[in-house]
Amino acid sequence: MTREMTEPVVIMVPNGSLGAGANEEEMEYGIARGAQVIATDAGSTDSGAAYLALGMSKNNRGAVKRDLTIMMRAASKAKIPIVVGTSGQAGGDLNLDWTRDIAIEVARELGIKPKIALLYSEQSKEILKAKNAAGRIRPLAPMGPLDDATIDECDHIVAAMGPEPFMAALEAGADIILGGRTTDTAAICCYALWKGAPLGPSWHAGKIGECGGQASIKEVDGRGILIRIDKDGFEVEALNDVNKCTPHSVSAHMLYENSDPFNLTEPGGILDTTDSHYEQIDPRITRVTGSVWKEMPYTMKLEGASAGQYQTVMLVGIQDPVVLSDLETFEANMTKHLYNRVRMTIGEAAGDFHISLRLYGWNAVSGEKVPEGTPAPREVGVLFVATADTQEMANQIAKACNPIFFHMYMPGHHGEMPSYGFAFSPADIPRGQLYEFRLNHVVECDDPSELVRTEWVDLSVEEAA
């Protein structure tokens, strides 16, 4: 499927993530500089498990539609393909279908008729159980071996694709490829690999490109990045003539969101940048050589998400110096009173519940004890978070706690009952469920496309019919 590379491959990454805000001028710049493909990822696990568990996008529809419109207009005019990885934030089937519908709508509005490949990588629980029974699913630290119950508890499970299904779709003539869950790197480098570019530089370029303009020093706003891969290495350039890519800005990006700065495990191998060399070859362009790809047995990383308990929150603001002068006592007393109050008014029916207070302006972000002698703040915002097995129970717990949360006496309060500053009525806000990732495992594959389903939407055929 791979070809012999005859000329450098030029990849344009319009932004760090589809929907983050592509820029039309940058797109024109990239095309003028010879871009042969527009590639971007459209999600990650960073923002939590809710998007996979719910099959929902993090970005709003309008933002994704705007970016797709800019990309599809430019790609259609230049007659180059578009590659999108991890559609709809999580890359589940629902996330991909949501993105597909937007792409079709944009194509109709632009009057273009692209051939769209849809690469689904959501997994059947039965297939995964069979894989697990065959000993072909391995845990990654800190997780232990997988059991069937955990598979069943997930609402959706995806496997992160490598570049091979994308290369097959390119070979089959796709104008637009919308991928389900994909490694960020694979979405960016698949076109280069299809064109026969060398493995080490292509994968490394994929990693450097995955967050768009983040690998550049931004003197002006810049969203994207341009990557040129040849037979010995690759070059990185910002998508305007001001921002610079330096050896430091490019090599530092290899560190980003990676637990290991030199080795990046991907489906089918490991990118090793230990001996990569970064060189400024132009005031704005950095060249990278020496990156190595080490082939390994093919694995895909699994991500599974499930919904858990429910939460209800309340918020007060406090400027009362009596409280601010002894926030530690305030938090300890309040927590004790709130738990007692739930036990008194709801009792056993409250089930496995949890209450936490977060004192914003004091120690909410870490929850750690504040060093001795820290001066009192001007005010604090206190967030109350109740967690319980149902939304109704979390609401009931919040309501039970309401009188104490808004009016608790401190030892220094004499006379009238204090009232802390609350902004809303009713005061309790049902927040919905918790969502957690349940898997951190890899599945061994005999074939890179074994767990991937490819479907096509060919608008030229559809419109003609």
Add this chain to the structure above:
Amino acid sequence: MATVGEICSYVRSKNAGPFWVTFDLFFDNAGDFQRYARHPAIGPKTFERLFGANPDQVKSFPVESLNMVKISCVRPTPSGSRVERDLHSGQMFVRLLDIELD
């Protein structure tokens, strides 16, 4: 006495997947890198004390070419648990700033 916050030119933290957090400590020059990148005060025990990390799973990678050290550890709870306070772990670096290196 000099702290991480005083010695390093830049310190950051970020999630590396839902189960790990990674800290990047950038030094001003090669001398500081050589002196501090492997300092025991930023070793596994510190990450256990500050973040409840399993010390056996704390990984440290000095990167000489960038005068920086990357330290990764398992989050005390996976992202999004009921006690979550910092989903991207983007504020966790602050607790490193007061560690004394000298």
